[in-house]
Amino acid sequence: MKHLTYLFLLFSLPLFFGCSQDVEEGIEEDVPDVTVTLQNFGVSAWRITAIEGATGLADVNTDNPDITLEVGKRYKFINLGRLSHPLDFRDTDEGFLLAQGASSGSFANDTEVNARINEESITFTLTQELYDALATYNCAIHAVMRGNFVKTEPQVPEPDVVITFVNSGSSAWRITSVTGATDIVSLNMDNATLTLTKGLRYKFINQGGAGHPLQLINASNTVLLSKNSGSFNAANGVDLVVEGNDFTFTLTDGLGNETNKYRCGVHTGSMVGNITVN
Structure with a gap:
C-alpha cells in the first residue's frame, strides 16, 4: 500500500506543476506605451505623481491638471486612491466610458480599446472612437476631483x-x-x-x-x-x-x-x- 501511495504522488506531481507552468507561460504581458499615476489630494483634487513613457503630458503635483492623450497609444492609469476614490472617464454628457466601481462604461467591452480594469488601475488603447468621446477624468464619489482631457492627433512627418x-x-x-x-x-x-x-x-x-x-x-x-x-x-x-x-x-x-x-x-x-x- 505504501508503494502505491508513492507511485500516485510521483505521477501526480508533473500534472499539478506542469499545468500551472503552462498557464503562466500563456499569459501575455500588457505593456502600455504610457503610465500615469494618480493620487487623491484628500477629497478635493486629483494629483499626478508620476508619468512614464511620455513628456509634456500633464503637470505633475498640481490639482486636477489637464492631461493630453494621443490616438493609438495604450495608456495605464494607476489610481493610488483605489476604490475609496474610484476613477472613471466620461464624455461631455457625463456618460461613463471606462470606470472603476459600479458602472462598467460604454467602451469597457470594446475589443480595440481592450480595457483592463481593476481596483488599482485602468488600462486601455485610445482608439479614434474613444478619442472622439473622451472629455474628463473623475472620482465617482467626490465631484470636485475632476480634470479635463486634451487630445492630440499623432504628428505625421512631411514627405521627403x-x-x-x-x-x-x-x-x-x-x-x-x-x-x-x-x-x-x-x-x-x-x-x-x-x-x-x-x-x-x-x-x-x-x-x-x-x-x-x-x-x-x-x-x-x-x-x-x-x-x-x-x-x-x-x-x-x-x-x-x-x-x-x-x-x-x-x-x-x-x-x-x-x-x-x-x-x-x-x-x-x-x-x-x-x-x-x-
Whole structure:
C-alpha cells in the first residue's frame, strides 16, 4: 500500500506543476506605451505623481491638471486612491466610458480599446472612437476631483519625396515629376522602373483619378499599400495618410523588403511598373 501511495504522488506531481507552468507561460504581458499615476489630494483634487513613457503630458503635483492623450497609444492609469476614490472617464454628457466601481462604461467591452480594469488601475488603447468621446477624468464619489482631457492627433512627418503619376489611357503609368530626389526614374516614360530608398517618406500623387487606383504590390501580386486596403496600410512606422486618390507613407524595412511593383488596381496587366528598393 505504501508503494502505491508513492507511485500516485510521483505521477501526480508533473500534472499539478506542469499545468500551472503552462498557464503562466500563456499569459501575455500588457505593456502600455504610457503610465500615469494618480493620487487623491484628500477629497478635493486629483494629483499626478508620476508619468512614464511620455513628456509634456500633464503637470505633475498640481490639482486636477489637464492631461493630453494621443490616438493609438495604450495608456495605464494607476489610481493610488483605489476604490475609496474610484476613477472613471466620461464624455461631455457625463456618460461613463471606462470606470472603476459600479458602472462598467460604454467602451469597457470594446475589443480595440481592450480595457483592463481593476481596483488599482485602468488600462486601455485610445482608439479614434474613444478619442472622439473622451472629455474628463473623475472620482465617482467626490465631484470636485475632476480634470479635463486634451487630445492630440499623432504628428505625421512631411514627405521627403513627392512623385506624380498620370495614366496614359489604360495602357501605362507615366511619372511626370519628382521632387526631393534625383535619378530615381525616367520621367514621362511608360511604366518606368522606379527606385525607392528604405527609411524615406514618399507621397504618391495620382492624377489618374479614382478609375486608376495606385497600388504597391509584391512579387506575388499581393497588395501591400493603396488608398483603400493593403497588408501594410496599418503597419507600424508606415504611417499611411490618404488624401483622395493620393497617399503618403514611410518605406519601412518590412514594406521595402516586399515592395516589387507599382500598378493600377483596375488595369493590372498593362499599368504596372517595376520598383527597385535600396
